[in-house]
Amino acid sequence: MxxxxxxxxxxxxxxxxxxxxxxxxxxxxxxxxxxxxxxxxxxxxxxxxxxxxxxxxxxxxxxxxxxxxxxxxxxxxxxxxxxxxxxxxxxxxxxxxGVVSVIGQRQPLLRECFKLGGPDGIDQNVSNDFGKWLGNVRGGSFEQALESRILGEVPNMKEKLESGITMADVGCGTGLMALMIAERFPNSTVWALDVSEELLNLGRQGAKKKNLQNVHFEYADAHNFSEKWAAKLDYIFCYDVIHDLPFPRVALEQIYKSLKDGGVFSMLEPNVHSSLKDNLEHRHSADTYFFSLYFCLPHSLSVPGGDGWGRTMGEERGGQFVREAGFKDFKVYHDDMNHFVCYK
The missing domain is CATH 1.10.10.10 (Winged helix-like DNA-binding domain superfamily/Winged helix DNA-binding domain)
Structure with a gap:
């Protein structure tokens, strides 16, 4: 042995x-x-x-x-x-x-987080190389997410986007999904929100290159953005974001408040469970813990008191947090990413 x-x-x-x-x-x-x-x-x-x-x-x-x-x-x-x-x-x-080069940059920072007396986490804005890397590799997955997840699993969403709605991509990164939706559905207005000005600027460059007037990139913290958007949004989209946040439940409450009555929220999260014992035989569990350790967990703990759920927040906690935020009616569609379709 x-x-x-x-x-x-x-x-x-x-x-x-x-x-x-x-x-x-x-x-x-x-x-x-x-x-x-x-x-x-x-x-x-x-x-x-x-x-x-x-x-x-x-x-x-x-x-x-x-x-x-x-x-x-x-x-x-x-x-x-x-x-x-x-x-x-x-x-x-x-x-x-190419993520290995990003890992190499983060290894010394993560090593210090392990030590007693070291930092609790790694601020997202210390290095946006991971966000840029995601922007490079996710083009195909976002195209699939738009077709099969948003348009395929959210009832009547294609018709709503075609007629014209106001929506937000919360934690948009470089804005790939926001740009795709804005380009395909010119009658709708898309707000792309993130806390990284560097990534937002990449999104703005993309919008300028495509000459899109219906997408707007704006700085916004998911934990406190509902004051501006209270009951103003028809649809909110979050792809692989909520578990990264220091306070997912607070962010979900903000999302709920920002939706109009009858609005819809799409939360796409990794298809894993909330318990290690249920993930041991999962086909993607090692990759999930790998990305969680190097990126998601340090981001979540970068703010004092952060929950620190990481990428293994899981389906069970995800459902619990969605209910606690006020969404009583939601359905989960399973694939590599779990799609929580939540109705206000």
């Missing part, structure tokens, strides 16, 4: 190294350059195509070849990528594994 466990740990170590190599290749645009070349290539050719030093490219290619990511023809001494791998390597995968 001890030997098997040791082999497993060593395998994890080797895999983690490969992930870091993938992230480096994604950051430098090496996989995209391979796709553009669309033929076997030498290290010199890839170096020229990416304006990188050949010696470093050669070492990285050796690393990727020994990891069975790229192929190497020993006769021609050229590297190649199989077609079935190329779309993955030049698409979302390098962006996804």
């Amino acid at each position: 001890a030997e098997a466990f040791q082999q497993r740990v060593m395998g994890l170590f080797e895999s983690s190294g490969t992930v870091m190599g993938l992230a480096l290749g994604g950051d430098l645009g090496l996989f995209k350059a391979m796709a553009d070349l669309n033929r076997p290539f030498t290290s010199e050719e890839l170096a020229r195509a990416t304006s990188c030093k050949e010696r470093y490219i050669r070492e990285w290619l050796g690393f990727m070849a020994c990891s069975d990511i790229v192929g190497y023809d020993t006769e021609s001494e050229k590297f190649f990528v199989e077609k079935e791998k190329l779309s993955c390597l030049s698409g979302i995968l390098p962006l996804s594994v």
